[in-house]
Amino acid sequence: MRDLDTSTMTCGEGLLHLLKAYGVDTAFGIPGYHTVEFYRNFDKMGIRQVTPRHEQGSAYGAYGHAAATGKPGVCFLVTGAGVTNGTTAIGEAYSNSIPMLIFTTMNNVHELGMNGGRMHELRSQSDILDQVTAFTHTLLDARNLPEILARAFAVFSGQRPRPVCIQIPQDVLAGPVSFDIEAWPPAPKPGPDPNEVEKIAGMLSESNSTMIVVGGGAIPASKEVLELAERLDAPVINSCAGKGVIPEDHPLCLGFSQAFDPVRDLLREAGAVLAIGTEFAEPDRYFTEDYPIDGKLIRIDIDPGQIMHYSKPAAALLSDSKLAVSAILKALENHNSPQHDQPAADLVAETRGKFSGDLCKESPKHKKALEIIHDVLPENTIISADASQVCYTGLYHYPMSHPNLFHFPNGYAAMGFGVPVAIGMKVGAGDKPVACITGDGSFQMTCEELAAAVEQKLSMPIIVWSNDGYQEIREYMDSKGLPTIGCTIYNPEFKKIAEAFGAHGRRPQSAEELREALEFALQADGPTIIEIDEKDAWLQ
Template sequence: MTGAAAVAATLAAYDVDTVFGIPGTHNLALYEALSSHGMRLITPRHEQGAGYAADGYARISGRPGVVLTTTGPGILNAAAAAGQAYSDSIPLLLISPGVPTTHPRRSTGYLHETKNQSAAMDAVCAWSHRVTTVAEIPSALAVAFTFFAGGRPRPVHIEIPADLLDAPGDFSVPVRGSLPEAAAALAGARRVGIILGGGARKAGTAALHLAETLNALVVTTINGTGTLPPTHHRNLGPGLFLKSTQTWLNTCDVVLAVGTELAPSDLWTDFTYEGTLIRIDVDPAQTTASTIPIVARAEAALPALAALVVDAVSGADLRERVPMVGLSEEHTGEVSVAGPSGEPVGEGPIRRVSAHPASGEVTPDLVAVIQQISEERAALSSRWYPELAAIAEALPDEAVIAADNSMFCYYGALATLKNRFLFPTGFGTLGYALPAAIGAKIADPDLPVMVLAGDGALQFTVQELATAVELGQNLPIVVSLNGGYGEIRAEMRARPMPEVAVDLHAPDFVKLAEAFGARGIAHPADLTGEIGKAFAADVPTVIVIQEQT
């Protein structure tokens, strides 16, 4: 068996059926071997797009995304996507050839020669490993898949010397910690808050059961969106960055945080919780700063914890102790909101974009909490209110939103919409949304997926429209025009300093879409209707909206 055949056979043994990448001189043997196993080979227009597409595929499918590049510039082009996957705990396997085993590891003019590409990828991945024999290839890949299954998932890179490609030759993390202690703390608490991160994705039912039993509200991180039904009355959606959410959490005598770093990129401030903190996380390092640490996968720990809590306090008993009221859908007032850099980003009258339904029961004190959080959300997103309301109306509950690092997304959509988001937190790359959406649609072709991006971010990977057209994907792509890098422009004003290098010429996105073979429409009078048409189309649709200033 050749080295390339060993790669293909091992990937097939781990049920890999889709690989993202671009063929090149040094990886042709790999493409030949993968083809012989009937794998689907997706060809984006740039290796960064391949990495983002594999990222989106992994987030939706729950399986590692696999990226295959060529040597040197090919794998380095995918480094930004690897860094993003590292930040967001996404299982990404990047495979590339390297210089031959006989190469002297100094500059000789070898094609795509790189001083040390494994070291370069090691800097942005969990780890990078260069194999030295054909026999080592299956075990190296097995280590990667064991790493994905057994701990916090992050990207890894396997480098295979080019001359080895043609040369012949389930682990789970146990629950550790005191579940009975955690159950006793939750059952005895006056007020409980629940935070769900991306690691809680498979434990939504148990989390909701706990919330109902304990009369608790649930806030998610950005990566945790979609864990609970978007319209459920206990689901506050993503909003750890809101001051009102942090104020509420500090009124809770017990907070349960599941599968989240509680990272600065989630919090936007130096928020400190002073009460009893129960943390459930697969990564032991994430549980150190907690009162009751439980090292476990959420899907293993939460159902067991819920059963213990139910034994201590039933939902019926709780309802007998405190009266229930319906939720108010409308609330008005005045509020000013600051962004992560301290600059004001929203102020003025409150207008409801997506409120909790009146049906459902919560205690009266929580109604005030929900209203305060709704007020701050509305102020934060007021600049895009009509568009966000129209988008919310067009989206089914199961829809997934691939969003970019654009003001329209993190101040607007993330503050109002509760559907599942694919979003590049932490590492904060631009150009993520479109290729990630492509990967998500490949993982589940029947899933409604839409793209939200600003004009600056979309131009990083707008060429992937060609890939989406080629695949016949019905992606609504809503692009908000603000003439450049709006967040950086706002930070320049806040310093204050002259506004330099942030104003960008935007192309005619409608004509650009049509040039790629997609549909395009600018400033539609009926945005909801156009999104609906886009979901029903057989090619992607670029919908241009103008940001209000």
């Protein structure tokens, strides 16, 4: 695109052309007084604009789009208030390793740091953004934009993907282009050290009881992880983000089960624990004690900060997971297969029989609905699962056969994730089915985004589990002997809320009506709210 005439372009227009050069086709944002220059000639660029109803929805939409497409999600945020409104969603993307490209404006260069009472003024916007991004850059000269964008895409392709923010003063954004419109080459992924690969292959072949723990970083290596598990005859545990890395109905898979004592016993007794792309996060063990690993811990991670985090490893590979596991498989060809006292499939079946997989007392009700949802939704449905009790139950009881289809706010753990992330997913997924599962409390935090889903004509079920409050916190407070103050809330009629927004609404009174509502929602001309009240007779 070097022959593109940039002589009359503003920096904002040049930015749009650069984004197109990198394959960006969608942006989320609410135009504001300070961001209008992002939209000069936007209508001629072939980029889809999605307008949420809150800036948090802009960032969550970008999150969902990235989750569904694998490409960085893009959002535009207005200075100050737009940034602070969007920070929760950016923080979730940072925790969950989602590539996101945030563009925000700033006051004019000569106004920065003057604390002069300008609209949307912050003393230091960067101080906020630095907490939730891989890096934040203030663009003071438009000539630097191609290099800064290249650095951002290097984060997305060559290391642990996380949000990047580029903040541009208004006068720089409206100023001349002064750069070539050209995408820079992608950064290569890091590969494993051959000596360490050989060391790990020896350790795995000598271990008589190996377990594998997979996180979101193992998603690119899904095929290789399954081959390695079968080669080692090793049970596999997945984190929230690692659901489906190997099919959860596979005989070697224990699923999301770190919180249950029989599985924790297996971890404690394992001679070697191979952790691939996981940070051993607190939500993954559902707030139980730390992982009980007494054997040799082997870490594979693309993030050097994680290699030495949590516990001292016996060996480690700083590498892309696919490259690392492929190298280990190759090295194992020169080693004998490990010897076990009991086939791992038998051990997994025996262990599964020792725990229910239920994380709360309402799980049996959740399971009745989740079984129907799982049966009706196509196998390739992308799920946006909000921070809610029904989704906690689903971490074990909603098995996935493929990776990167069940998305849960397991890092930052903010409520309100479900609907706006599902919108971004559906915009990116096109004909691929998308569904949201949320709770009544979580839904009400971002239900205004239903308007954006209607506006975009997004066909998807939004399943709202109703229990009149923040049941997870209610039970936790009760377990501590505390009064459950603030945990019971008033709920509107969700079916009428849906209809008021121009969406569809259903309130099934039986298992068959839930099935019918889901089938309808998958074919409807817009979103469908499906309320499931846990007090209904069919769930008892």
